[in-house]
Amino acid sequence: MPEIILENITKMFGKTAAVDHLDLLIHSGDFITLLGPSGCGKTTTLRMIAGLETPTEGKITIGDRVVFSSEDGINIPPNKRDVGFLFQNYALWPHMTVYQNIAFGLENLKWSKPDIESRVAELLALLKIEPFSKRYPSELSGGQQQRVAIARTLAPNPKVLFLDEPLSNLDAKLRLEMRTELKRLHLSTKATFVYVTHDQLEAMTLSTKVCLMKNGIMQQYAPPLEVYSQPANLFAADFVGNPAMNFIDAKAACRPDGSVGLKADSFSGVFMPDEKFKLDCSDVVIGIRPEFIGIHDEFQPGLQGLDATVYSNMPSGMETTVKLKVGETILTSVIFRGVDYPVDKKVGISFLGDDILLFDKESGLKLVSGSLKTE
Numbered sequence: 001m002p003e004i005i006l007e008n009i010t011k012m013f014g015k016t017a018a019v020d021h022l023d024l025l026i027h028s029g030d031f032i033t034l035l036g037p038s039g040c041g042k043t044t045t046l047r048m049i050a051g052l053e054t055p056t057e058g059k060i061t062i063g064d065r066v067v068f069s070s071e072d073g074i075n076i077p078p079n080k081r082d083v084g085f086l087f088q089n090y091a092l093w094p095h096m097t098v099y100q101n102i103a104f105g106l107e108n109l110k111w112s113k114p115d116i117e118s119r120v121a122e123l124l125a126l127l128k129i130e131p132f133s134k135r136y137p138s139e140l141s142g143g144q145q146q147r148v149a150i151a152r153t154l155a156p157n158p159k160v161l162f163l164d165e166p167l168s169n170l171d172a173k174l175r176l177e178m179r180t181e182l183k184r185l186h187l188s189t190k191a192t193f194v195y196v197t198h199d200q201l202e203a204m205t206l207s208t209k210v211c212l213m214k215n216g217i218m219q220q221y222a223p224p225l226e227v228y229s230q231p232a233n234l235f236a237a238d239f240v241g242n243p244a245m246n247f248i249d250a251k252a253a254c255r256p257d258g259s260v261g262l263k264a265d266s267f268s269g270v271f272m273p274d275e276k277f278k279l280d281c282s283d284v285v286i287g288i289r290p291e292f293i294g295i296h297d298e299f300q301p302g303l304q305g306l307d308a309t310v311y312s313n314m315p316s317g318m319e320t321t322v323k324l325k326v327g328e329t330i331l332t333s334v335i336f337r338g339v340d341y342p343v344d345k346k347v348g349i350s351f352l353g354d355d356i357l358l359f360d361k362e363s364g365l366k367l368v369s370g371s372l373k374t375e
């Protein structure tokens with residue numbers, strides 16, 4: 001049974017819809033991220049599930065309880081929804097020790113003293129903050145404070161945990177570390193996590209499913225690797241992945257053998273779709289992830305796909321991002337190793353694998369995936 005169901009949820013602020021007819025089904029134990037650019041409605045969605053914001057319309061169910069229904073006039077207050085929060089600004093109480101910060105909520109819930117003691121001990125261990133239990137927040141680093149905040153949120157054993165950009169105040173290294181910890185926490189607590197972030201990498205690496213939003217409207221709801229390899233539309237394709245997917249405008253025409261002839265500004269090719277599909281537009285966008293552009297060091301005119309020149313080269317050690325010029329088009333390739341291509345070097349490139357995508361240029365919707373050979 002799903003843990004959280006949103007049905008036709010809309011939130012209007014004046015005339016603008018912050019969240020627009022959202023249907024979302026979150027299963028028990030999922031780690032969902034609400035992902036999208038700033039202002040797309042992520043926080044509003046989270047706050048509505050939590051009960052901190054009242055939807056204009058729709059219905060929300062948590063577990064077997066309807067917690068909000070505009071039709072039936074139901075609106076259960078946040079403290080009765082059995083959920084925990086962790087917000088971006090996780091202010092700890094400065095006059096309380098780490099121990100007291102974690103215990104405070106449990107005292108309010110009238111837990112017995114021995115129960116509180118054992119629960120706090122458990123959390124101190126889980127978050128590896130035992131040595132700091134007697135310290136005050138001001139005596140802790142940012143990462144340690146963050147752990148205390150997480151411990152405090154987890155203390156009452158919420159079945160559902162809401163996290164709104166909880167790592168955005170941390171430096172890059174700590175953020176990476178905390179991501180790992182959050183993923184482990186999710187497994188060990190078996191709670192349902194609903195996590196808000198604008199960081200696609202965070203969403204990709206943490207979640208079981210990504211809900212990608214734009215202007216209050218859900219664009220795609222799928223496991224991260226599916227959003228990556230089978231994005232529903234151009235927005236999803238562009239938002240996820242770094243460096244971004246290459247997009248090339250082309251004219252498309254079906255051929256009798258089921259393939260699609262493609263004519264772009266700087267090359268012609270033949271696209272072999274993975275599955276039967278109906279092409280009912282001629283303006284398409286070819287989408288190619290940087291890792292699917294293979295580079296052949298030795299320039300052999302005509303032999304290896306397309307002739308290209310190195311426009312810029314950015315080795316980062318483990319991998320190298322190479323910008324390539326094909327005619328007037330600049331393409332981005334990523335290769336897994338450090339290579340120092342000189343600028344203006346002539347190379348050959350080809351399109352690898354069968355995860356090349358075709359989009360309808362007008363609607364932006366993904367049409368099909370397949371392989372692409374130049375001709």
Ligand SMILES: Nc1ncnc2c1ncn2[C@@H]1O[C@H](COP(=O)(O)OP(=O)(O)O)[C@@H](O)[C@H]1O
Nearest residue numbers: 013017018036037038039040041042043044045
């Ligand atoms: N209390 C509010 N009053 C008016 N507009 C709001 C309020 N909260 C959010 N909004 C608007 O709703 C939209 C979605 O906001 P929000 O959910 O905070 O986006 P996100 O978390 O994705 O950055 C934005 O356009 C924002 O300006």
Ligand SMILES: [Mg+2]
Nearest residue numbers: 042043044196
């Ligand atoms: Mg927000």
